[in-house]
Every structure is written in C-alpha cells, then in structure tokens.
Amino acid sequence: MADDYFELFVKWTPNTVTDNARRWLEQRGFMVTTMKSGVLLLGTRNQIENAFSVSLENIKLPVNLPVPAELRDYVDSITIPKPRSYHR
Numbered sequence: 001m002a003d004d005y006f007e008l009f010v011k012w013t014p015n016t017v018t019d020n021a022r023r024w025l026e027q028r029g030f031m032v033t034t035m036k037s038g039v040l041l042l043g044t045r046n047q048i049e050n051a052f053s054v055s056l057e058n059i060k061l062p063v064n065l066p067v068p069a070e071l072r073d074y075v076d077s078i079t080i081p082k083p084r085s086y087h088r
Contacts (some may be wrong), residue, residue: 001003004028004044004058005042005043005044006042006043007037007041007042007080007083008026008030008040008043008078008080009079009081010025010038010039010078011037011038011075011076011078012038012039012075013074013076014076017074018039020041020074021074024070025039025041025051028047028050030043038075042081051068052065052066052068054066059080061080061081061083062079062080063079064078064079065079
C-alpha cells in the first residue's frame with residue numbers, strides 16, 4: 001500500500017517566513033497547497049514515512065506527526081486528519 005495517498009495539514013507558527021519550510025516539503029516530493037494558516041500536503045505513504053520518520057502501519061486517524069528539526073522554527077503542527085465519509 002505504499003502508493004496510497006494521504007492529506008496532511010501543516011500549521012505554521014505565528015509570524016513565520018515559510019519559504020524554507022515549503023522548499024523542504026517540496027524537495028521530499030509533497031504536493032503543497034497554500035491555506036490560510038499553513039499548507040495542505042498530498043503525499044504517498046512512503047514519502048510521509050521517510051520525511052517524518054514514522055510508520056503509518058496500523059495507525060488510527062487523526063494523528064499528529066512529529067515536526068522534524070529542520071521545520072521546528074516554521075511549523076506548529078503536522079496532522080493527518082480522519083478522512084471524510086462520503087457514504088450516506
């Protein structure tokens with residue numbers, strides 16, 4: 001299931017310059033979309049596991065990921081939300 005895609009919400013720290021953090025995320029292959037107070041990331045399971053040094057096997061969503069040292073000055077939190085259900 002390494003090809004599964006996940007959405008992640010990255011919340012910036014207040015009053016931060018985000019260019020370095022955005023570049024770090026893009027260099028790891030994430031699709032980055034700007035939001036009001038952060039970014040929405042789209043990435044594969046492998047990209048997430050490698051970038052954030054976590055295993056996504058048997059996780060229960062939502063989950064907060066550790067913020068890598070390179071991003072701590074810019075990022076307040078990184079969350080994989082629980083997917084919405086589209087079934088009625």
